[in-house]
Amino acid sequence: MNLSKKNQEKMFKFICLIFTSFAVISLVVLIWHILRDGYEWLRPELFTEFQSRFPRKAGIKAGVFGTIWLISLTAFFSIPLGIASGIYLEEYGKKGKIGKIIEVNVTNLAGVPSIVYGLLGLALFVRLLDFGGSVLSGALTLSLLIMPIIIVTTREAIKAVPHSIKYAAYSLGARKYQVVFGHVLPTAMPGIVTGIILALARAIGETAPLIIVGALAYVTFIPESPMDEFTVMPLQIYNWASRPQEDFHKLAASSIVVLLTITFFMNFVAVLIRSRGQKRMKL
Amino acid sequence: MSGNVVISTKQVNMFYSGKQAIKDVTVNVYENLVTAIIGPSGCGKSTLLRSFNRMNDFVEGFSVHGDILYRGQNINAQDVTELRKRVGMVFQRPNPFPKTIYENITWGPKIHGRKDNLDEVVEDSLKRAALWDEVKDRLHSFAFSLSGGQQQRLCIARTVAMKPDVILMDEPCSALDPKSTTRIEDLINDLKKEYTIVIVTHNMQQAARVSDHTAFFYEGEMVEFGETDSIFTNPKKKQTEDYITGRFG
Ligand SMILES: Nc1ncnc2c1ncn2[C@@H]1O[C@H](COP(=O)(O)OP(=O)(O)O)[C@@H](O)[C@H]1O
Ligand SMILES: [Mg+2]
Numbered sequence: 001m002n003l004s005k006k007n008q009e010k011m012f013k014f015i016c017l018i019f020t021s022f023a024v025i026s027l028v029v030l031i032w033h034i035l036r037d038g039y040e041w042l043r044p045e046l047f048t049e050f051q052s053r054f055p056r057k058a059g060i061k062a063g064v065f066g067t068i069w070l071i072s073l074t075a076f077f078s079i080p081l082g083i084a085s086g087i088y089l090e091e092y093g094k095k096g097k098i099g100k101i102i103e104v105n106v107t108n109l110a111g112v113p114s115i116v117y118g119l120l121g122l123a124l125f126v127r128l129l130d131f132g133g134s135v136l137s138g139a140l141t142l143s144l145l146i147m148p149i150i151i152v153t154t155r156e157a158i159k160a161v162p163h164s165i166k167y168a169a170y171s172l173g174a175r176k177y178q179v180v181f182g183h184v185l186p187t188a189m190p191g192i193v194t195g196i197i198l199a200l201a202r203a204i205g206e207t208a209p210l211i212i213v214g215a216l217a218y219v220t221f222i223p224e225s226p227m228d229e230f231t232v233m234p235l236q237i238y239n240w241a242s243r244p245q246e247d248f249h250k251l252a253a254s255s256i257v258v259l260l261t262i263t264f265f266m267n268f269v270a271v272l273i274r275s276r277g278q279k280r281m282k283l
Numbered sequence: 284m285s286g287n288v289v290i291s292t293k294q295v296n297m298f299y300s301g302k303q304a305i306k307d308v309t310v311n312v313y314e315n316l317v318t319a320i321i322g323p324s325g326c327g328k329s330t331l332l333r334s335f336n337r338m339n340d341f342v343e344g345f346s347v348h349g350d351i352l353y354r355g356q357n358i359n360a361q362d363v364t365e366l367r368k369r370v371g372m373v374f375q376r377p378n379p380f381p382k383t384i385y386e387n388i389t390w391g392p393k394i395h396g397r398k399d400n401l402d403e404v405v406e407d408s409l410k411r412a413a414l415w416d417e418v419k420d421r422l423h424s425f426a427f428s429l430s431g432g433q434q435q436r437l438c439i440a441r442t443v444a445m446k447p448d449v450i451l452m453d454e455p456c457s458a459l460d461p462k463s464t465t466r467i468e469d470l471i472n473d474l475k476k477e478y479t480i481v482i483v484t485h486n487m488q489q490a491a492r493v494s495d496h497t498a499f500f501y502e503g504e505m506v507e508f509g510e511t512d513s514i515f516t517n518p519k520k521k522q523t524e525d526y527i528t529g530r531f532g
Binding site: 174175178182 | 336341364366367371378
């Protein structure tokens, strides 16, 4: 067969299109299934009730509040540390040997399976520091999990700041920290925020590492301090989905709708911020 | 040639990772005059200019051998931020900060501790850069909303706001249309009353129009330096004549 260049390109485009539509169609089918199973159970009680043995009386209140606690604490630890590390690595530590070593590690850490973080959290936070199966242990574990993502996106965003802006600032007699805080960070901020949102959206969906650090599936209270035990939405979903009763499966489906709505919304905001940031950078 | 020497180099050599870019250059820049650096592309004009405010420090592998003096003092012996405050720079492509017009001008003075009368600083700098009338009603809109020529004048205003002694310009009109170029050339004529200006250009007519002194460079060496009139009407070196008459370049 002797295809011309043009036909080859058409062919390639077509194959790409097929694969893309395959992904999109699966997503649509998935969402449709979940909606079909779960829409009946999307009612106020879903949010106002704790766990129960009876599906009619069960809700994700504990999971919602647990997730809010967990993600807030995770954000509290991972955002400042992640941004600071990103700035350090990109602007200060690049030339040193230590910087190189950290850089390789961070890049590799971003690809480590989340269960490994769970084991680390179990050994370090639950046992060694004796935080037990608390929100704090969970949040610290998830912080370790998403920090590489925040660091990498922070670095990418900083790298994308045009040199011409930095040189302009230096030519006015600015010192490095003034250039970094006056221009580099503000210009990179949309990219950094996007990375943070995507990282947090990932943290919301995490289940495995939380099971390992001892999050509970059956919780009938809201955490009142970081040292309290907790559950999260995905864990409740997992619990319900593994019960034999049909109604619990529907309950799980309706909770998935809630969880998906939140993560879709976060991703949407991230995309919005990114595109607005790009517009601003254009000369 | 007379007058106060503001910047001078004494037999300097410059290298990028061992590759020589400037060879044995001795040159003086005089107060309140415009000195043009001309020569074919790649002859080292920008390299020399950037060495005056140590912007080459950012280039890995760059090194200078020999002395560069600013007001009689070795530039390496002074605080580099202080040097850059006194020796400002306008770049080849307009590079305003992604901020408002107002903030573009006030950022420099602010980081050097000047926080009072910023409104005055903005107005004064924009007037000196012949931009005030065009932007006075929209000081708080984004700098990127300006045209290329306006952006470059904003960059000049930003430099002027530092109250510098010297302004270095690296082909400031190369990205601009002829009309904006004329405006900037007029501006340079005004600015030289108060500042010492060094301008790199590969446009010989521009050098002839705006400068008092001209230095002609070729392959890293300064072939000829003198009053612009005599360089253009009566060059002493064959190479200079060939370049000026457009036989190469
Ligand atoms: N950042 C750099 N790294 C390495 N070599 C460079 C760099 N900048 C310029 N050069 C080299 O130095 C020489 C002079 O360049 P430059 O000063 O930019 O010339 P001009 O401004 O006259 O066109 C050229 O050979 C160029 O390739
Ligand atoms: Mg140049």
